[in-house]
Amino acid sequence: MNYRKALTPSQADDMKQFLHALLRASDVAKECGVRPNVEVFMRAWRGQPVTEEGRAEYRKSYAREYDRVRREKKRGVS
Structure with a gap:
């Protein structure tokens, strides 16, 4: 192609x-x-991170952001 x-x-x-x-x-x-x-x-x-340490930190930051968005949605913040 x-x-x-x-x-x-x-x-x-x-x-x-x-x-x-x-x-x-x-x-x-x-x-x-x-x-x-x-x-x-x-x-x-x-x-994106290529080392295992970098990937672990990336997953932690993603989880923190995901939790923040969930808390805001729960409170009704758009």
């Missing part, structure tokens, strides 16, 4: 940047003798 036909022009530009960065990171990983991990790369690209 040609992603340029499936995406808007700005989305296609973002996809192009992502794919180029992924290929560069893959080349660097292979030169170091490490198998590229696409899932970790995608998380890092989106700004």
Whole structure:
């Protein structure tokens, strides 16, 4: 599938940047003798935590935000 036909022009530009960065990171990983991990790369690209400690902190902050929203809804605050 040609992603340029499936995406808007700005989305296609973002996809192009992502794919180029992924290929560069893959080349660097292979030169170091490490198998590229696409899932970790995608998380890092989106700004999500990639370490277990980072993911734990992310889950805690999400839980705090979820609880805050529930409390506000219960009080009737929009």
